[in-house]
Amino acid sequence: MASYELSAFDRFYDVSLVAAIEQVAPCNLNVGFWLRDPNQLIQYPELVTSHPRQDFLWEKTCYEIFIGVKNEDYYREINLSPSQAWQAYQFEEYRYPEDMPPQAAYDIELVQLKRTHYGLNVSIDLGEFMTANNLKWSDLFIGLSAVLDTSKGLHFYAMQHSGPHADFHNKRDWLHTF
Template identity: 60%
Template sequence: MATFDLISFEPTHDIQLIGAIETPGTGIIQVGFWVNDPNQLIIWDDKVAGFPRRDYLWEKTCFELFIGVKDQDIYREINLSSSNAWQAYQFEEYRYPESMPPQTANDIELVDLQRTKFGMTATLDINPFLYQQQLKSRDIFLGLSAVILTAKQQHLFAMQHSGRQADFHNKRDWLHQL
C-alpha cells in the first residue's frame, strides 16, 4: 500500500489528510482517505441509499482519484462523496471537453464506497477502461485529491500543488505509478 500526506493548497493546521492506494488485483484499485479533524470542522453529506451517480460532487466535501495514462492525454476523474454518491468523468486532454458537468465515463465501475469513522474508502474496477483503451496496469498513474468543506472555507488537498493555483487536473501532481 502506498500512502501520501495530502497537502492543503492554503496551509491549515486544523485538518490533516492521508491518502492511500492499493491494487489487490489487476485493474482493481482501492483508495482510502484518512482524515484528522480534531475540531469536527468538516461538513459531511448525509448518506443516501445505494451508490448513485451524481454530478457536481466537488462543490461539497469530495474525495477524488485521477487516472492518467503514460504518454497519452486521456484521463479519468472519479469523485467520491461521503453521501455514497459518486461519479466518473472522461477527458480527452487537459480539462477537455470543457462541458459542465464533464462527460460521464462509463468504463470505470464502483465496487464499494464507505464512509468510515476515519474518512472514506472505495474500491474501483478500471478493467473496462484498460480493455477499451488497450492498456496495461503499468501504463497507469494516479493522483489523489480532496475538496474539504468547513463552515469557514473550502480546503483543497492534493499529493502536491505544483502550480500557482490549486489544479487537481495537473498531471504533474499525480504521483503514484501502478
C-alpha cells in the same frame, strides 16, 4: 500499498488527510482516505441510500481520484462523496471537453464505497477502461485529492500543488505509479 499525506493548497493545518492506494489484481484499485479533524470542522453531505451517480460532488466535501495514462492526453476523474454518491468523468486532454458537468465515463465501475469513522474507503474496477485502451498497470499514474468543506470554508488537498492555483487536473501532481 503506498500512502501519501495530502497537503492543503492554502496551508490549512486544522485538518490533515492521508490517502493510501493499492492495486488489486487484475483490475481493481482500492483507495482509503483518513481524515484527522480534531475540531470537527468538516461539513458532510447527507447520506444517500445507495451509490447513485451524481454530478457536482466537488461543491461539497469530496474525495477524488485521477487516472492518467503515460504518454497520452486522455484521463479519468472519479469523484467520491461521503454521502456515498459518486461519479466518473472522461477527458480527452487537460480539462477538455469543457462541458459542465463533464462527460460521464462508463468504463469505470464502483465496486464498494464506504464512509467510515475515519474517512472513506473505495474499491473501483478499471477493467473496462484498461481493456478498451489496452493498458497495463505500469501504463497508469494516479492523482489523489480532496475538496474539504469546513466551517472555515473550502480547502483543496492534493499529493502536491505545483501551480499558482489549486488544480487537481494538473498531471504533474499525480504522483502514484505502479
